[in-house]
Amino acid sequence: MPENTKKELNIKPEEILEIIKDISGQDVYVCYQCGKCTAGCPMSENMDIMPNQIIRLLQIGAFDELLKHNTIWLCASCLTCTSRCPKGVDLARIMEAVRLLLLRQNVAYLNASDIPEEDREELPIQALVGAMRKYSP
Amino acid sequence: MKVNFYPGCTLKTKASNLERTAKASMAILGIELEEMAEWTCCGANFSLANDNIMKMAAPIRNLARAEKVGTELVTICSACYNVLKRANYAVKNDSEKLEKLNLFLEDGKIQDNDDQYHGKVNVLHLLELIKEKIGFDNLKKYIKKPLNGLKVAPYYGCQLIRPQKELEIEDQEAPEILHNLIDALGGDAVDYSMDTECCGSYVEVNRPKEVWLASYRILRQARAAGAKIMITSCPLCLYNLDKHQFDIEKEHSDFKPVPILYFTQLLGLALGLPEEELELNGTKVDPRPVLKESGLL
Numbered sequence: 001m002p003e004n005t006k007k008e009l010n011i012k013p014e015e016i017l018e019i020i021k022d023i024s025g026q027d028v029y030v031c032y033q034c035g036k037c038t039a040g041c042p043m044s045e046n047m048d049i050m051p052n053q054i055i056r057l058l059q060i061g062a063f064d065e066l067l068k069h070n071t072i073w074l075c076a077s078c079l080t081c082t083s084r085c086p087k088g089v090d091l092a093r094i095m096e097a098v099r100l101l102l103l104r105q106n107v108a109y110l111n112a113s114d115i116p117e118e119d120r121e122e123l124p125i126q127a128l129v130g131a132m133r134k135y136s137p
Numbered sequence: 138m139k140v141n142f143y144p145g146c147t148l149k150t151k152a153s154n155l156e157r158t159a160k161a162s163m164a165i166l167g168i169e170l171e172e173m174a175e176w177t178c179c180g181a182n183f184s185l186a187n188d189n190i191m192k193m194a195a196p197i198r199n200l201a202r203a204e205k206v207g208t209e210l211v212t213i214c215s216a217c218y219n220v221l222k223r224a225n226y227a228v229k230n231d232s233e234k235l236e237k238l239n240l241f242l243e244d245g246k247i248q249d250n251d252d253q254y255h256g257k258v259n260v261l262h263l264l265e266l267i268k269e270k271i272g273f274d275n276l277k278k279y280i281k282k283p284l285n286g287l288k289v290a291p292y293y294g295c296q297l298i299r300p301q302k303e304l305e306i307e308d309q310e311a312p313e314i315l316h317n318l319i320d321a322l323g324g325d326a327v328d329y330s331m332d333t334e335c336c337g338s339y340v341e342v343n344r345p346k347e348v349w350l351a352s353y354r355i356l357r358q359a360r361a362a363g364a365k366i367m368i369t370s371c372p373l374c375l376y377n378l379d380k381h382q383f384d385i386e387k388e389h390s391d392f393k394p395v396p397i398l399y400f401t402q403l404l405g406l407a408l409g410l411p412e413e414e415l416e417l418n419g420t421k422v423d424p425r426p427v428l429k430e431s432g433l434l
């Protein structure tokens with residue numbers, strides 16, 4: 001987790017779930033923690049906590065704990081979890097909502113200027129546009 | 138026959154060989170991909186935020202422009218397909234969203250003749266166009282150079298097939314359209330369980346090492362299933378899967394690189410396009426030795 005996302009959020013803890021629900025349209029309490037999302041997640045090997053644990057931390061109101069981990073920034077929005085959840089939870093939208101909750105506080109996870117020039121030359125535009133949409137306000 | 142075509146940014150830059158090989162192959166099949174007169178980037182990623190529809194303005198503006206030409210819009214890049222089709226699904230099933238976006242289009246006109254969108258356009262992937270307008274059986278008639286049973290791994294990735302409910306192109310757990318194409322070209326489509334596994338997508342921009350591992354798992358499995366070559370329709374999948382293979386090889390001595398092509402290059406090859414037109418020099422892992430070995434070059 002980069003330094004800049006550790007700064008204090010101007011959101012009251014009791015409001016966090018409401019905001020997540022507004023952005024994602026998802027109710028985190030629907031999840032019964034079966035772990036199927038994590039089992040199919042292509043990025044889970046490198047996540048320091050698992051996708052289903054993100055939901056668990058939201059359920060118990062441990063948002064500060066959630067922010068200590070890299071999981072939301074390694075999520076590739078591949079929709080594998082979403083397409084397989086037996087309870088119909090759209091976890092990719094919850095991941096997006098947590099990212100946006102931070103980004104909308106004007107906290108960038110990655111700025112265009114952080115990308116090395118040679119990478120900017122080499123990467124397909126779709127990667128650069130996609131990354132800016134996911135990682136910057 | 139002419140079809141209205143949305144190329145998207147990446148096909149105009151890094152993946153220009155995808156566009157050129159698609160156009161040349163389709164010309165042989167009697168279909169002209171006619172580029173839209175005016176278009177903008179689609180946004181590259183469909184926004185997953187429910188409370189803000191502004192990120193749909195770009196795809197809907199493009200669909201409004203396409204609607205003036207006809208009811209079909211063909212695209213090739215998996216990401217463009219995903220964004221255009223999902224935005225289209227969203228407004229077709231929610232008139233309030235459509236109305237809001239139309240108000241915005243009216244307010245934020247880029248072109249004087251930019252108009253409202255009425256939800257009449259059907260977004261098609263080039264693979265669907267081939268399947269529906271030509272048919273895979275019929276395609277065999279055009280083949281000049283059958284692939285001699287070349288073992289090809291079809292790689293679908295995410296954007297082309299998920300979410301199934303909105304894209305409706307294929308079964309998201311067991312897609313077949315690339316398999317069917319390979320078989321029609323005289324190749325042997327390899328079955329492996331990672332054909333719909335994500336390559337890591339835009340995470341590459343920030344955490345390339347994590348993306349390698351995803352690529353490694355996919356490539357290793359395709360190899361183990363006997364694949365000599367892999368095909369995809371997504372420029373970012375091609376980039377991610379190709380880019381780190383020599384690094385992977387250094388770390389894993391048992392790994393053998395797998396060349397990756399756009400499906401249009403393999404199609405063009407089988408349709409008899411000359412080698413220079415196939416532009417086989419765009420990737421780090423050179424596909425030409427494998428194709429030569431198989432008597433295809």
Ligand code: SF4
Binds near residue numbers: 035
């Ligand atoms: S698959 Fe669905 S129900 Fe199971 S842990 Fe994941 S989000 Fe919860």
Ligand code: SF4
Binds near residue numbers: 037080092
């Ligand atoms: S959308 Fe994110 S959390 Fe879900 S499977 Fe893909 S990478 Fe994992």
